[in-house]
Amino acid sequence: MNKNANTNYNTNLASEYLMMSLLCRAGKDAYLSLGNKKGVDIIVKTDKGAICIVEVKGVNKRNDWLIGNSGKLPIESNLFYALVCFHGKIDELTATADFSVIPSTKLAEHSEHKISKNEKTVYISNKYVREHYEAYKNTFKWLDNFLKSNYNVPQI
Numbered sequence: 001m002n003k004n005a006n007t008n009y010n011t012n013l014a015s016e017y018l019m020m021s022l023l024c025r026a027g028k029d030a031y032l033s034l035g036n037k038k039g040v041d042i043i044v045k046t047d048k049g050a051i052c053i054v055e056v057k058g059v060n061k062r063n064d065w066l067i068g069n070s071g072k073l074p075i076e077s078n079l080f081y082a083l084v085c086f087h088g089k090i091d092e093l094t095a096t097a098d099f100s101v102i103p104s105t106k107l108a109e110h111s112e113h114k115i116s117k118n119e120k121t122v123y124i125s126n127k128y129v130r131e132h133y134e135a136y137k138n139t140f141k142w143l144d145n146f147l148k149s150n151y152n153v154p155q156i
Contacts, residue, residue, distance in 0.1 A: 015058025015084035016041050018097060023054075026140055028147075030054075042082075046147045051078060054101070054143075057124070058084040064114070064123040071120045073113045079104040080143055083129055100129055100136040101143050 016032065020042060023030040029045045042054040053076065057065040065083050067073060082101050089095035107113065112128030115121065136142065 011058045011060045011086065011090060012056070014086075014090065015082070015097070016056045018058075018084060019054065019056050019082045019099065022099070023140075028140075028143075044143070044147065050147070052143065052147060053079045054082050055079065055104075056082045056084065058086070058097075059126065060086045060090045061088045062126045062130075064126050065129075067113065067122040067124055069120045070122065071115060073104070073108060073122055073124075075104045075108045077105060078146070080146075081107060081124070083124065083126075085126065098138060100133050100138075101140055102129075102133055102136045103142055103146065106142075 020030060020032045023042065023044060029047075031043045031045070033040045033042065040053050041056040044052045044054060046052075055067075055074075057067060059065055062085060065081075067081075080101050080103055082099055084097050084099045086095070086097045090097075107124065110132065112125035112132075114123045114125065116123070
């Protein structure tokens with residue numbers, strides 16, 4: 001039986017490994033957290049021991065990104081969201097995904113996040129990110145700036 005990558009679980013897993021690969025290729029000291037019930041996807045560490053948390057959210061098509069079920073958008077000074085979109089081509093191994101690595105504090109200021117009718121499920125609008133966060137697309141610029149600053153960052 002052929003397994004299709006076009007499931008939420010496989011899309012998120014592929015997104016996490018994609019971001020891990022890109023972070024390693026960019027020379028970051030990154031660590032992947034494994035498991036289904038984890039609270040952190042990737043930890044990035046600076047030479048001075050400061051840490052940054054990267055929460056990876058992936059979609060195959062241009063759906064909104066599911067952030068969580070806490071009823072609010074988690075925000076921390078050292079929390080970044082890596083929003084990955086495969087544009088409906090997750091099964092095409094030669095197709096590339098786009099990603100945006102955005103500080104949670106920035107998303108809290110200027111975001112189109114929604115809370116579903118159950119008042120728990122939080123989404124970030126794919127359309128809003130495409131239209132308002134172009135500068136964050138396919139770059140680690142803001143993550144790099146944060147890692148260099150080490151300002152009020154928890155230590156390991």
